[in-house]
Amino acid sequence: MPHTYEFPRPALTVDCVVFGFDGAGLQVLLIKRGIEPFLGTWALPGGFVRMEENLEEAARRELEEETSLRDVFLEQLYTFGDPGRDPRGRVVSVAWFALVHPEQHPAKGDTDASEAAWFHISDLPDLAFDHDHILTTALERLRGKIRYQPVGFELLPKxxxxxxxxxxxxxxxxxxxxxxxxxxxxxxxxxxxxxxxxxxxxxxxxxxxxxxxxxxxxxxxxxxxxxx
CATH class of the missing domain: 1.10.10.10 (Winged helix-like DNA-binding domain superfamily/Winged helix DNA-binding domain)
Structure with a gap:
């Protein structure tokens, strides 16, 4: 017999910070939202977790659906759960970050992303939700991580x-x-x-x-x- 919870349950999403390096500067892959809320606003790739999938499966699925990226270095970053972070209601997001070489992964929007593009970290548009906070957290993690793990090689050609x-x-x-x-x-x-x-x-x-x-x-x- 299925159990019914007496407490409301927040929705769960994943968001992905995809870093790239074009030889001149650090970049991040963004999508332009094709649906409300924040229709037409740039955002990190991501979406809702399905009932039958784990968090990494959801992150990889959303990346492939919205940007065509697959088989990339992916690591869990942090969980963001401010009650007011999403105008649709109580939504908790588990963020991930990926490291790729932009030439091998051209930007391509799909599903609810009307467009995808690479942006230099120093020249970013306004972002939807709390994605500026998520991006800043990912950049801090990357800056610390390259000092003790050789993850930077994921951003370079072979x-x-x-x-x-x-x-x-x-x-x-x-x-x-x-x-x-x-x-x-x-x-x-x-x-x-x-x-x-x-x-x-x-x-x-x-x-x-x-x-x-x-x-x-x-x-x-x-x-x-x-x-x-």
Whole structure:
């Protein structure tokens, strides 16, 4: 016999902060809402959790439905439950953040998203609901996380230069980094593999590198701590 709760139950949603890096600055993927509330306003991808799915399944489904993104790095961020955060009623949102390379994931709106587009963090439109707060929280998490986990490599192409890697860290941290110290620390890591390939250009071509995930995972099992 099904049980009936005597207390009202809030609705549950998921919202996804999708970060990207275009080589010049940190970006976030937004959708333009095609339905009320906030019709025509930019927002984070997301939606209501279905009764038969868990939270991560809901987040991945909403990402694919609204932006066509799939098989991306995804991590739970925080739960947002201010009683007045949604004009439709009592809605609690579990937020997630994803890290992707924008060139591999062009923006594409679908379902209740009339449009999707990449925006630089420094030039954002007004956002629906409390999504500006969610985005700020995700950015703070990312800035802390790249210091002790190599998640930044998710934002780069498979082959990259040390200059590109430094530009990524500077974009996320919002400040310049000493080039010599940064490279010295990175090159000491056994999972950053130099390749016999170089970028084009007649003057001082830069060596390409790749991130060896398997080697990193092996080092972690042995007690290795990543820190920059």
């Amino acid at each position: 082959r990259f230069t040390l200059t590109q890697l430094q530009a990524l860290y500077e974009a996320i941290l919002g400040r310049p980094i000493d080039k010599r110290n940064f490279r010295k620390k990175l090159l000491a890591f056994d999972f950053l593999i130099p390749l016999d390939e170089f970028t084009g250009g007649a003057h001082r071509p830069a060596r390409l590198h790749r991130f060896d995930r398997r080697k990193y995972d092996t080092l972690v099992k042995k007690g290795f701590l990543f820190e920059l």
